[in-house]
Amino acid sequence: MLKMPVYRLYQFLIAFPLLLVATILAALLTIVLASCGSRWGAYYPAHCWAKLFCWLNLVTVKVVGHENVNRSTSYLFVANHQGAFDIFAIYGFLGHDFKWMMKKSLRRIPLVGYSCYRAGHIFVDRSSRAAVKATMEEAESRLKGGASLVVFPEGARTWDGHLRQFKKGAYQLSLEFNLPLVPVSIDGAFDVMPRTKRLPRWGTIKLTIHKPIQPPVDETQREIVMRQTAEAIKSALPDRFK
Numbered sequence: 001m002l003k004m005p006v007y008r009l010y011q012f013l014i015a016f017p018l019l020l021v022a023t024i025l026a027a028l029l030t031i032v033l034a035s036c037g038s039r040w041g042a043y044y045p046a047h048c049w050a051k052l053f054c055w056l057n058l059v060t061v062k063v064v065g066h067e068n069v070n071r072s073t074s075y076l077f078v079a080n081h082q083g084a085f086d087i088f089a090i091y092g093f094l095g096h097d098f099k100w101m102m103k104k105s106l107r108r109i110p111l112v113g114y115s116c117y118r119a120g121h122i123f124v125d126r127s128s129r130a131a132v133k134a135t136m137e138e139a140e141s142r143l144k145g146g147a148s149l150v151v152f153p154e155g156a157r158t159w160d161g162h163l164r165q166f167k168k169g170a171y172q173l174s175l176e177f178n179l180p181l182v183p184v185s186i187d188g189a190f191d192v193m194p195r196t197k198r199l200p201r202w203g204t205i206k207l208t209i210h211k212p213i214q215p216p217v218d219e220t221q222r223e224i225v226m227r228q229t230a231e232a233i234k235s236a237l238p239d240r241f242k
Contacts, residue, residue, distance in 0.1 A: 007058070007202060015056040022052050027115035034118040042119040043097050050092035058202035059085060059192055061093045064236075065209030069182055071096060074148045075212060076174050079184035080163055080233050081152040083193045086186050089205045090150060094184070098148040101139060101170070103156075120147070124169075136169065143177045150184075153229075157195040161241040166230060171222045180212035183229040185236035208236035 026049035033041020054061055069075060077098065079090060087100075100121040107113040107123045117123070122139050125131035139149065153171075154164035174181050188205035210232045216222040234242050 002058070002202065004201070008199070011057065011199070019053060019056055022049055024111065027111045030115040031118045034115075034120070039097070046115075046119065047091055050088040050090075053088045054085070054092055054205075057192075057200050059088075059200065060204045061089045061207065062204060063093050063095070063207045063209065065207075065211075066095055068209050068211045069096060074143065074146055074179060075182045076170055076179045076215075077148065077150040077182045077184050078153050078166075078170055078229050078233075079150065080186050080237070081154050081157045082161060082186050082188075082190035083157055083195060085189045085192045085200060085205060086152070086157075089186060089189060089207055090184070093207060094150070094209070096148055098150045099142050101149055101151045122149075132169075136173070139173055140177070143173065143179065149173070153226075158190070159195055161190040161194070163230060163234065163241075166226050168222065168226070171216065171226055174215040174225070175217070175219070175222055178215050180215060181225060181229055182212050183210040183232035184208065185210070185233045187237055187241075190241075206236075210236070 026045040029045040030041060033045070075096070077090075077094070077096070079086065099119075100116070101124055102116070102121055104123045104125045104127075107117060120142060122135065122142060124135050126135075142149065149170070151170040153166040153169075155167050156164070158164055171181070173179065185208040186205065187208070188203055191201075192203040192205060193200040213225060213228055213232070216225045
């Protein structure tokens, strides 16, 4: 097994410099191509960058359940949020073109935040009712265009690996647009880089793509569907996180 001091040396001397260059190139390419209206350019540069991020950090991603979704169908993917590498694992290995619903604070990341904006990702602003309404309207415009969305309904990374309480926003979108929900279980990202750590370590992340769940038809059923997706996600997590 690789010794941690050797791994850290490899990261600082090889992986991180390469990833810095790759991040700049992917962001610039996304900005240029997405600004020209390229749907391919809005997704694939970042998709390749996310794969590279995992590979160079010696993180293996295994996926189960690709057969449960159709690439030509729009879905609302809901996933648990174990750590920072959830983003790289989903972006690189979900195998479905989508838009993120992400925290507004990520918009401030130099270059990367602007590239996400140009790619059409949605920045969630909860500062006021008007801001929340504007966020939902933007999400609605993306869905009308036939996009899929990926949401972490917990709203933030877990502190201990267990699921946090789900927020209702994503499920309201599913209700309004009759959009099937696809639960995605992420296991292993908490060990690779939990919220309390600043540097990743090598490891394996497993994505389990569950079968779609029909959208709720009213607010009462929305609560039922929230529980169904949470239970589906939990079903593929190890006992220590159930």
